[in-house]
Amino acid sequence: MGAIFSGCSQCTVWLGEEDATTEQAMRLIKSMAAHDGHFETWPYSSPEYQPYLKAHEIIMDSSEIPRQSKDEIFNSLRPLFHKSWWSRTWTVQELILPKHTVLKCGRHEIDWKTVSQAYESLDKHLYRCCKDAYRKSFDSDARWALYGFHNVVSALVSSRLSCHNRGLRVELIELLAEYHRREASNPRDKVYGFLGLCHQDIQERFGADYYIDLADYYAWPTINDIKRSGNLRSLRLALRPTKHDIKLWGPSGFIKEADSKLPSWIPDWSNPSGRRGSQTEGLRLYNLFSAANSSTALFLVQSQILSLWGIRIGTISDVGFCPEGFCDSFDALRMWSRMWNNCENASRFDGSDEDGPVEKGPDKIPVAIFRTIMLDTIPPFN
Known part of the structure; x- marks a missing residue:
């Protein structure tokens, strides 16, 4: 086509x-x-x-x-x-x-x-x-x-x-991030329908196969992007609301995202209703931070399990989900209050000694927390 x-x-x-x-x-x-x-x-x-x-x-x-x-x-x-x-x-x-x-x-x-x-x-x-x-x-x-x-x-x-004007072909993962809310009668067409806009080598390597397992089919764009880019930006597209999420605003009013049967690292492109709008900006913002570009991602995919090698420098205390458009103000306030308290409590302690955790003080909340709250929409600080 x-x-x-x-x-x-x-x-x-x-x-x-x-x-x-x-x-x-x-x-x-x-x-x-x-x-x-x-x-x-x-x-x-x-x-x-x-x-x-x-x-x-x-x-x-x-x-x-x-x-x-x-x-x-x-x-x-x-x-x-x-x-x-x-x-x-x-x-x-x-x-x-x-x-x-x-x-x-x-x-x-x-x-x-x-x-x-x-x-x-x-x-x-x-x-x-x-x-x-x-x-x-x-x-x-x-x-x-x-x-x-x-x-x-x-x-x-x-x-x-x-x-x-630029003679470019768009990356498949970027097309999916931009147009994921569009609909198709066959869930595999949610990916296959964009191949004509991609590089020729992607069209040749990733053909239409309506019999392959859906999880493997939806995993391919993520795996391909990690290989091509050397980073893990595409994993943000697999984020799903937590059990504490607030309701999302859809074409027919407030809706809640259905539980996905896919592994947690694979975006569920078949379920557009509970996903926010364009997510391409998040992919571009990934490269603003030095930690994202310091080394090539090392990974292995086997039996739909993604294994990554790296150095753990911190632990995510909580994750908030910010919907587009309207939201229930009380649910939103409750969610952000809970997230802030968790982050503040986690930031107070700087390791432990023989007497227990060592408290930092409330004035030393890491910049990373603010980056998380702002959904990485602020530039990195020196």
Whole structure:
């Protein structure tokens, strides 16, 4: 499939039948693509507010547009980007590999380049200079429609840029980390569906085998990444919530991840519901820390058991799980309080002598604890 899509000059992607909001959504995307200014200066071009703008030609401030109309306009993005095409594993390569891609929904169509330009315009402002303006100007549904558009398109823009402008093929483990929430009827397709985007040698060595044991199949990307990178970054993708985890927010509300039958070091790609969004940033952040690059990982896999050789320099006292989106505030506070107390107690002692443990003092909590709490999203300290 990868070769077919790579060789075609244009691919028309069928998103499904249109609804009452499709035309409005595509008008909005084209308007966003054509304008690169701050949110307050966006020149809206939907039928709902064109008469209003014509009556107030001097006023182009978006705050002057009636709130209900503006919310309805941006809410139109939600049905278009909630179509099942955006959640399927096999559709990723349809959009990334062809030289030119057009999205078609019913009678309406839009060039992917336009969608990409709209995303780039939004990305410059949504989480930066215009963050407060977005929050104050929309109701919660309209805000989530914008965030949803941004999140759906973001990974595809990045992957397509790597493939075409930089001539790169993405590592399989990075594709799985990015698109693991996409669905497939056969659990093996959760991996096989991305091979067309990978290096040729991976496609040759890791073919489609629908009869191999699922654990062995899901283990291969991790083993391959350890061999290629020489580090253990891919093991973070196998992390599962502990028995004390808080509930996660999914498309249908609060959900809880099902117990996996796989060995603890193998990511369960068949279960997307309880996993957080893109995890590629965690893979990149791994290399920030000197301890991650000082030596090549030594490992052995035998009978689905991963054996590692190294020097133990510490013990993890507790692990917290941070969900995306909404969470139950009381459960979250309870979890972080328990984790902090455990970490603080563990950090008070610096070995032991004949009289028992030697206390350090509460002011010497290791930086590693803060790295853990921040999920390694802060740079290493000197």
